[in-house]
Amino acid sequence: MKSIRSAFPAILAILFSAAFAAAQMIPTIPGRDLMPLSDVRAGMKGTARTVFSGTKPEEFGVEILGIVPNGIGPRQDLIVGKLSGANADRTLVFAGMSGSPVYIDGKLVGAISYSFPYAKEAICGITPIGSMISIFEQRPAPERSVGKRASFNFSELMGSNWRTITGPFSAMTPGDAVIGSNMGPSLAPVIGQTFRPIATPLAFGGFSQATIDAFAPDLMRAGMLSVATVGGSREMDFKKPTASTLLGGDSIVVELARGDLSVSAAGTVTWRDGDKIYAFGHPYFSLGSVDLPMSESHVVTVVPNLNNSFKVAVPDSAVGTLTQDRATGIYGILGREPKVLxxxxxxxxxxxxxxxxxxxxxxxxxxxxxxxxxxxxxxxxxxxxxxxxxxxxxxxxxxxxxxxxxxxxxxxxxxxxxxxxxxxxxxxxxxxxxxxxxxxxxxxxxxxxxxxxGSHVAALDRISVDRTEVRPGETVDVTTTFRRQDGTPFNKIFTLTIPADAAPGKLTLTIADGAVVQQASAVQQFAPQDPKELIATLNSLRRSDKLYAVFSRESAGAIVGASEMSDLPPSMIATLNNGRSTGGVKATTTSTLQEAILDAGDFVFSGSQAIVLEVVR
Incomplete structure (x- = not known):
């Protein structure tokens, strides 16, 4: 017993040292209390947190200059602050700082989220934490309605411009705003200046600069700053979050792609509330309800730049899913695995x-x-x-x-x-x-x-037939003359069968590439009823590189949905033309009797030629 008493001071010292070491490992962040916007005043001073290198957030000073009413949007005010400290003075407000939490008297005020372009001082806009929380506490939007079906143009589906289907990318980010002259003396340094969301650095790993430059305009419209990094990243792995995962001031990465090629956007966590993560303080892409991987990250460095300093961050393990992307920030859930393609x-x-x-x-x-x-x-x-x-x-x-x-x-x-x-x-x-x-x-x-x-293009110059008077079911030899890219001609002969149901009279034979055939078709658009119809249509599209033979003639018909109907009786034509018919029905005057792909070799064909035949009995 005496030996235990004599050893007690030493044991106590060991326990105290262990407790102190453990305390050093636990991230130290200000209290969980929130400061309402009504308590924020010009002249208040506090601190902000963000990661400049590695994984540990560093503090720097913030002084409140004032509040801009409706600065973010209707009933969404913007706090204006001035940053100070060695790192802030070196980098000013940089891309990747979005979401950095601001504390006054240990209470969370909001997220650094806006900047003043070409500012000579580290002046920023701060999204109030109340605005960030309230927008995500609203009832979530219902699942996308499928009441109105999408309509597709066949020529667009045959082409390569997918933006005609998605529409141009223009995120609903807040527009630039000008600080008015009636904001008070504390905002004098920024009167007349414009502010905008801090650019989000979008890191491309494994991409060439030429590729990044080609797609940068799409991303710039959404406030993205494209940055090339070295190499891609491993396949996405998921890590179970802990009590120290993604706390206020930590670096957060939202990944768009991962593997041999990677694309990720870096920012800063504003607040963790249980398994709920609030970050950025402004939209990512303003996509609304989303399902994007949310990862921990480590910062390589912050690159000072005369135009726009930016953070280079590397994603680590995914720890959750970003579920909301809206006007005052992004919101995610820890522990939820995202779906990827x-x-x-x-x-x-x-x-x-x-x-x-x-x-x-x-x-x-x-x-x-x-x-x-x-x-x-x-x-x-x-x-x-x-x-x-x-x-x-x-x-x-x-x-x-x-x-x-x-x-x-x-x-x-x-x-x-x-x-x-x-x-x-x-x-x-x-x-x-x-x-x-x-x-x-x-x-x-x-x-x-x-x-x-090399090029394998061949342009159709002319066509001829062995005879112009034909009978249904007979064959006709068609001689086609093509011209290579260097101008040299060559001929191909095709044997075609006259449609068995061809009525006496004029019959037009057209030889053309798939794009021309589609443009001349009576069926230009369709609205699929279900996924199987859409898939079947996509799998049966004409190919713009192939050569087609089309037999057609003048005939009263109609387009019903994506199908062509020819030789309709006069009563049906009258019904279609009376103005009371609806539901995607369209009358036509030319009907296609037969269409086939010609086996013309490995060329990519272009051009169109037509000849009129006379069908006799």
Missing amino acids: PIEVHVRTSRGRDEMVRFETVIDDFLTPLLLNSGLMNTIQGNERSIGDTTIDVNGTISMKGLPDVKIVRRYTGPQAAAVAAASPSVPLAALLNAQLAGIDITGIRLEMTVSE
Whole structure:
């Protein structure tokens, strides 16, 4: 007993040292109390927290200059503050600082979220924490309504411009605002200046600068600052959050893509409330309800820049899911695993080498087609020359749960083949994501791209037939003359069968590429009734690189949905033309009797020629 008493001071010292060491490991952040906007006054001083390097937040000073009524939006005021401290004086307000919590007297005031472009001092806008919390406490929006079906244009589905389906990307970020002259003397340094959301650094790993520059305009409209980083990142792993995960001031990354190619946006956590995370203080893309991976990260450095200093952050493990992206910030849930889309791309280069790229992306109406397009463009440019003619074959599938695959088969040639081939798979993907049809659950994309040097284009010059008087069911020989890119001509002869149901009279034979045939078709648009109809239509689209033979004649008919009906009786035509018929029915004067793809070789064909035949009995 005596020995225990004599050892007690030593034991106590060991326990005290262990407790002190443990306390050093626990992140020290101000109290959980929130300061309402009504208590904020000009002249108040406090501190803010953000990560400048590594994972540990550092503090710097903040002085409140005043409050701008409705600075963020209706009934959403903006606090204006001035930052101080060695790091803040060096970097001023930088991209990636968004969300940095501001504390006064140990109470959370809000998030640093706005900046004044070209400011000579570290003056910022602060989103009040009350505005950040209240917008996410509102009743969540209902699931997207599928009452009004999306309508698609066939020519657009055959093309490569997926933005015609998604629409141009213009996030609903708050517009620039000017600080008026009636704001009081404390705001004198910023009177007449404009403020805008702090740019969010979007780090591209594994991407060439040329690819980043090509897609930067889309991202700049959403307040993104594109930054190239070295290499991609590993496949997304999920970590169970702990009590020290994503606390106020920690660096947070929202990942858009991960794998051999990575895209991620960095910011700062404003507040953690249980498993709820509040960050940024302004929109990410202003997408509303989302499902985006939310990860811990470590900061490599903050790069001082005359135009806009920015944070370089590397994502670590995913710890939750971002579920809301709105005017006053982003909101996520810890412990919830996000849904991602696996993409696998195989490339056979013009030198016979096989390359494979794997990455995962978020699933979003606009972002996923953009990420697929940029990933394919980067893959092609990284393995092939960027100047000169190339020919690229694209084959692949978009897989869905419980539905048939969408087949992708395309061929492009010429100096723009790489750009067009990289964009084309995003068209059916955008159609599936924007169709507003219940039951579409995309589970993966697999693509194979074969590249060869040189151009394989052939333009149709003229056609001729062995005779112009024909009978139903007979065959006719059609001689077609093409011209290569260098001007040299060549001929091909096709034997075609006259439609068995062709009525006596004039019959037009048209030889043309798929794009021309589609433009001349009476069916230009369709609104799919269900996912299977959309998939079937995508799989049966005409190909712009192929040559088609079309027999048509003048005849009263109609387009019903996406189908053409010919030789309708006069009573039906009268019903269609009486102005009381609805439901996607359209009268026509030309009917297609027969259409077929011609086996004309590996060229990419263009052009159109027609000849009139006389059908006799």
